[in-house]
Structure formats: structure tokens, C-alpha cells
Amino acid sequence: MPQHFLLSKKYRDTSLHRLLRMTDEELFDFVKKLKFGNGKEIPCTRCGAIDTHPFIKRRKGWKCKHCTREFSLTSGTVWADMKLPLSKLIMIIYQFCTSANGISAVQVSTDAEVAYKTAWVVMHKLREVIARTIDTSLMEGEVHVDGGHFGGKPRSGQFRPSNKARYAAAAEKLAGKTQGIKRRGISKANFERKKRNRRIVMVVRQVAPAEGANRTRVFLSSGENEAVAKYIAKHCIANGSLVRTDENKAYDSYKQFFTHQTVEHSKEYSTIDGVNNNQAESFFSRLRRCEYGTTHRMQAAYMIDYANEMAWKEDWRRKSVKEKLINLLESSFHVGFSRWWRGYWQGYRRNDEMLIA
Numbered sequence: 001m002p003q004h005f006l007l008s009k010k011y012r013d014t015s016l017h018r019l020l021r022m023t024d025e026e027l028f029d030f031v032k033k034l035k036f037g038n039g040k041e042i043p044c045t046r047c048g049a050i051d052t053h054p055f056i057k058r059r060k061g062w063k064c065k066h067c068t069r070e071f072s073l074t075s076g077t078v079w080a081d082m083k084l085p086l087s088k089l090i091m092i093i094y095q096f097c098t099s100a101n102g103i104s105a106v107q108v109s110t111d112a113e114v115a116y117k118t119a120w121v122v123m124h125k126l127r128e129v130i131a132r133t134i135d136t137s138l139m140e141g142e143v144h145v146d147g148g149h150f151g152g153k154p155r156s157g158q159f160r161p162s163n164k165a166r167y168a169a170a171a172e173k174l175a176g177k178t179q180g181i182k183r184r185g186i187s188k189a190n191f192e193r194k195k196r197n198r199r200i201v202m203v204v205r206q207v208a209p210a211e212g213a214n215r216t217r218v219f220l221s222s223g224e225n226e227a228v229a230k231y232i233a234k235h236c237i238a239n240g241s242l243v244r245t246d247e248n249k250a251y252d253s254y255k256q257f258f259t260h261q262t263v264e265h266s267k268e269y270s271t272i273d274g275v276n277n278n279q280a281e282s283f284f285s286r287l288r289r290c291e292y293g294t295t296h297r298m299q300a301a302y303m304i305d306y307a308n309e310m311a312w313k314e315d316w317r318r319k320s321v322k323e324k325l326i327n328l329l330e331s332s333f334h335v336g337f338s339r340w341w342r343g344y345w346q347g348y349r350r351n352d353e354m355l356i357a
């Protein structure tokens with residue numbers, strides 16, 4: 001039996017241990033090489049002039065020969081204006097890309113010795129980097145589509161209805177106190193709250209023969225209906241593909257554009273001919289573990305960000321630690337300023353949940 005990839009030496013091509021032993025200068029050179037390459041001439045991130053700009057050692061930056069403004073490794077990137085040392089930033093990115101189901105901002109803030117608010121924003125900026133560098137070309141071949149319900153779990157009642165004696169005694173004791181009585185079962189208000197915060201994460205995955213899925217895209221919606229299914233068909237899947245879904249009526253229109261096969265989940269997970277949408281289900285399994293084990297409560301406002309993170313983790317699951325680290329670092333230099341998290345703790349909030357329907 002072949003060795004699991006995560007147990008192989010190929011996967012462990014760098015480690016936290018190794019990163020911690022690097023000096024600040026070594027880390028600076030490593031990031032500089034990623035951003036500007038090996039050449040002596042580098043582009044000014046403010047005016048774009050390529051030249052041998054003089055390096056100001058004390059400021060760890062350059063002064064442009066043309067526009068005379070100063071720039072550093074992080075100018076013009078999502079990390080602009082953050083006073084975070086490179087060593088801490090790289091450590092947080094390391095933790096972000098090696099955790100299977102996400103990692104809590106509290107854990108990161110403890111390990112990297114940064115404020116909780118800093119850890120929270122850095123990780124959300126990484127999710128934004130992922131969202132902005134998604135491959136948006138159409139998927140083809142075999143594609144699995146499904147929707148999963150996330151968030152908005154109601155608080156359960158205080159007593160189990162099966163415990164009838166305890167239930168009756170408590171009801172008597174709490175008589176007249178509406179708050180207590182409400183908590184016995186799931187109250188109407190609680191149920192409404194559940195509906196308000198519940199969203200559907202739609203996932204589309206392209207299947208690679210014998211390798212599971214190799215591309216994943218996610219969308220947030222308030223229902224799994226025909227409009228949502230059509231949006232996905234139009235924006236994600238090439239005509240003539242083989243699309244596999246469950247028996248939900250929302251996907252009925254897929255017969256017009258694709259070879260559409262369904263599996264009835266109330267009866268089986270895979271038909272006798274092997275028709276299944278298990279790649280979509282396996283994505284939900286990871287996102288569910290993230291919800292239950294890491295974030296505990298997924299707010300509708302940021303649900304798409306967590307879904308994007310898990311989609312990236314699925315797609316990069318067979319890449320080494322170093323490949324993942326370099327991918328995220330490089331991408332973070334190329335997407336410009338953060339449009340969603342810059343000034344978050346100063347009061348700027350993204351108002352858009354980014355629902356497709």
C-alpha cells in the first residue's frame with residue numbers, strides 16, 4: 001500500500017522548527033526573492049520605476065530614485081500598514097496552511113505572540129487572498145454539485161423532553177418565569193433565530209480520475225433552488241460536462257445543458273453504477289469539522305470566507321508545506337490592498353454576505 005502523502009518526507013519539506021531557526025535577515029531575503037526575484041533592479045511599488053533603488057537598512061525599505069517615496073516589501077499589498085514583523089507573519093501563514101480544519105485566532109495569537117485582533121485580521125486577509133486568486137475558468141469532465149446547510153444552530157432546551165419527571169418538576173418550579181419555560185424546549189424565537197442565520201454553502205468540484213477532486217469552488221446562498229442551480233451552471237461548468245447531483249428538484253434544468261446523473265441520498269450514497277456526488281460531500285465534511293471544531297459559530301456574514309479557506313485546503317491537500325506557504329505568500333503580494341479587512345478594528349465592516357441568490 002502506498003504511503004499516505006501527509007506521512008511522506010515530500011510533504012514535510014519545511015517545518016515550524018526550521019522557520020524558527022531562521023534569522024530576520026534570512027527571512028527578509030527569502031521574502032524579497034519571492035517578491036522581486038534575484039535581480040539587483042527592483043520595481044518601485046509606488047510608481048513602478050525599475051531601477052537599483054538605494055536600500056535604507058534602518059527602515060528595511062527602499063527609497064525610489066524617481067518618485068523619491070519609500071517602499072518596503074509589504075507596500076501596496078494586503079499587509080500594507082501592518083506593523084507585524086515578517087517572522088510573525090510567516091509563522092501565522094504557516095499555521096494557517098498546515099491546519100486541516102482551520103485554526104482559531106486565539107491559538108494563533110498565543111503561538112505567534114500577537115494580539116487576538118491582529119491574528120483574526122491576518123487570517124481573514126489570507127482568506128481574502130484565496131478568494132481573489134480563485135481560478136474562475138469553467139469546470140469540465142465530471143463535476144459534482146451540492147448544497148450544505150451551515151450556521152444558525154439553535155440553542156437546545158435546558159431539559160430533555162424524554163426525561164418526563166424532570167421536565168414536569170422543572171415546569172412547575174419555573175411557573176410564571178417565562179424565560180425559564182422558554183428554555184425547556186426550542187422556543188419560537190430561537191427557531192426564528194436559527195432560520196435567520198442559516199445559509200446554504202454550494203460547492204462545485206471537478207473530479208480528476210483516480211485522484212478525487214482537483215478543483216473546488218464555493219458559493220453562498222439562502223436556499224438550494226433553481227435560480228442558484230442555474231447561476232452555478234452558467235458561471236462554473238462548461239456545456240456538455242457530466243454533472244452529478246442528488247435528487248433535489250433544483251437541478252432538474254441541468255438536463256438541458258449537461259449529461260445529468262443523480263443519486264437518491266435517502267436510499268444510497270452511490271448507485272450500483274457508481275453514480276455519486278461524494279466529492280461534494282467530502283468537502284462538506286471538512287467544512288462541518290471547521291464549524292464544529294474550530295469556529296464553533298459561523299456567522300452568515302463571514303461564512304463564505306471560511307468556505308473559501310476549506311476549498312483552498314481541499315485543492316492544495318497534496319502539495320507540500322513549502323509549496324502551500326509560498327503560494328499564499330506570493331498571492332498576498334499580488335492582489336493589492338485588502339478591500340474587506342483594512343481598518344476592520346477601526347470600524348470598517350464589509351456589509352456584503354456575497355449571496356448569489
Ligand SMILES: [Zn+2]
Nearest residue numbers: 044047064067
Ligand atoms: Zn517610485
